[in-house]
Amino acid sequence: MPWLLRPCRFPKRRCIGGSLVLSSANAVGAMISIRKLCKAFSVTEGQIAALKSLDLDVAEGEFFVIVGASGSGKTTLLRCVAGLESPDSGEIRIAGRAVYSDNPPTWIAPQERNFGMVFQSYAVWPHLTVFENVALPLREGAQKIPRTEVSSRVREALRMVQLDEQKDRSATLLSGGQQQRVALARAIAVNPRVLLMDEPLSNLDARLREEVRGKIRDLAKQLGATVLYVTHDQIEAMAMADKIAIMSFGRLLQYGDPMELYRRPNCSEVADFFGSVNWLDGRLAGAKIVETKIGKLEVCLRGDLGGPEVLVGFRPECLQIVDGSNACRQNAFGAVLRSSTFLGDQFVYEAFVNDLLVTGKSRLIPVCEDRRLQLYVDPAEIMVFPHSESKDRILMGTASLKKGLE
């Protein structure tokens, strides 16, 4: 137990020598620090840039989730950090020490980086038992663990994932969830500086996934490990992350804490990724007023929009059904209900506002006389983006994001 709860820093021996100076010179408290990282793959049709000059900092002890559609480069980024891919240029530092750099050329092989990694396929070695799977890295890995210590460390790691009773079973006889836990135990047993996880939950069924994601987060926090976690599932990201970075086509679109990304996305792509949005074309008509097809909306503007043409969006759950007496209120508009679906915890409904279809979510039953509704949006909930991101482009972007998800 004590070895597991030790804060994950460099093993002691690493702190004597030149690297200590290096890390203090670079002291920003970042465990993982990535600068201008580029990576392209050559395919038969030419080159595909998977990472385009990417910068990222992950603080020590942080649970950092990278989300993005498939093809966005998130797995490539993770594999570059792990050392399973070699970047084309840029720099990756772990606790201030370069593991990859183009100048001066530096490369530390994956087996010398002292990471733990959980793979999408779990990569549980099928010819070994549960115990042996966890023990092999300790016995034959780069860290020279005393033989006498191996068995107690394996048992400790298995206990933490509640697999100590299964330790002598063959790994292939385990269920998906159990294999996933073996992979996790193997990753934490080496007492890694950084835990890397590549969509570890994507092969579990939905119910189990919800259960496990809480456990993984708890475990990581208990160990004080820095975690870099890749997923395409925005719910998973929001549920687990201290910080989320969203990637698209090899670039980082935005990073911050989950609420920030959900409520204050810096572009329509991010907004779309974290949930559905009703998008409208609009035109600035005053300091806080945008004219749209559904009427004049009061908004809270942040930053420069580059011109009067803007894109306005609000999430379905921000639509409030209000009674008709508030008809003259700002940001309220009449709508004609088209359809509504009962989902148990809420209704999802579609309504026409001046020929424009909007989607709303409500806990109230959206029924009324003549199918007429009065809807209201809080100005603080309305997102406004420059129109240079035209609706078409966003739709295309969304389509490709969504396509990637399927």
Place this chain on the structure above:
Amino acid sequence: MEAVLRMPRQFAIRLRTSPLLLSLALAPMLVILVMVVALVWISFQTGVVGTPKATYTLKNYTDILGDPFVLKVVWNTLIFTLATTFTALALGLPIAWLTERTTLPGKGLVYTIMTLGLLIPGIYTAMGWTFIAHVRIGFLNRWLMDVFALEQGPINIATPVGMGLVQGLNLTALAFILTAQMFRAMNPSLEEAAKIHGMSFVGTVRRITLPLAFPAILAAMIYMLTIGLATFDVPAIIGLGNRIYMLSTYVYLKANPPDSGLPQHGVTAALGTVMILLALLLTWWYSQVLRQGHRYEVVTGKGYRPALLDLGRWSVLAWGLIALYFLATKLIPLLLIAYAAFTPYLAPPSWEMLGKLSLAGFYNLNWDLFWRGLYNTVLLVITVPLITLLLAFSISWLIVRSRSRMRYVLEFGAFLPHALPEVIMAIGALLLALFVLPKFIPLYGSVWLIAIVYVISRLAFATRALNSSLLQIHKELEEAAYTAGLSPVRTSWRILVPLLRPTLMSVWIWSAILVYRELTVAVFLISQESVTLPAVIWSYWFSGAINEAAAVTLLMTVVLTPLILVFWWFGRRQLMPES
């Protein structure tokens, strides 16, 4: 030690496609290349070939093209090859169809018989059939002559057609395996669709089954042609003594002339070059047909079972055919060899002969030669499969796992030995050892020269088997080991080797068996010192000491049997579709 590796960028990249691994993988390809270049180079020389004194000329080519005897040899080879292909397919295809698409009982036994067919050396069949149907000594001929009071035996095995028949019997197992795969992979719903739309059984076979099967059958045919073209052992065992020559045996004669004539290496090389061209052409055709065939491939689910034709009583007849094949190809030849090993002279089996059986044949053996042959053979059986596996593993890993552009080169290179028949590699190695290497490495007459050729000629198959197994091992299993701190060598040893063990074992034992029984390369490259067991048999046989040859063969079988049993144990799940 705390060391951040600082090295030039290029080196850092190369490190990930390990130079050691790459050189291991490229070495055999380099040898092949040098061999082919040496062959072509010498084919344009006369005089003292392989030295600066040689004159460059086209004379070798005009000689062989203008020689009517060569034309006769080419004609023989053509007839032989066609007879081989026809026999192999005429037997193998129906047996494959019966096994895969009918209710034939005992299918496991058919596969057992066919695997045995692949494992038992072709020279056994050739020797056995000489005992059966040689025009003078053949027991069947003698019997027919007695019964019908004939002057001469009515059957002559020592003709291109006769030898083709024997080689065809040898290749039946291969034809079976190539076409059985095709019948198994064929999507039954295509045939069912025809049935539902009102087509009769015969109509379905004619309009659906056969056209679908055609590319695979054609591919199998071309494969047989390629093998037939360069077969050495059967024409050597049956034909050489009777002066019926094929291209392969003719080349052997030019390199090792009887009556102490001078070897004509220029002509040998020219013939070899022509054979390379023919082989490459056939291989190219083969790959084209295969590519064509893939168009018809219909993705099939796991759980389907093709509709089986109910054979009913016909299954007795079907088993009759299979039993006949087994008797004619394996059992009777083997029994006759055993019989010949114990007889003082060659005569048809009779009560009288049974009384004369003795161990005399064994006493007369040159035991010194036998032990030397056994020693060399054992040496080869131990080293060649191991080196083959090491090289094949390196090549496979690079082809399957690395993203290096070298992998295309490697893929082609690993395929090359498949395209070059063993006869050609034997000639190439011979010329290389005689004229190119002596200054650097004196390999001529050494058993290691034979070992090199064996390794190279087994490489294509070993690489292909490992490729498909390695593809099935998820890349992340390896990566998990790297990130967990295991070095690449340890990862290979602790993760890949255990996971690949079934394939490694069956490739190992398969190569061992093929090395153990190999005759062609050995005959071209042996010396007094480097003689192998099959070459001992060959030299007894060629010098007319047939009983001694049979005795050595029998001794060899005693060693072969446990090897085959080991193969059975480890490798029967994966049938080896290559002879």
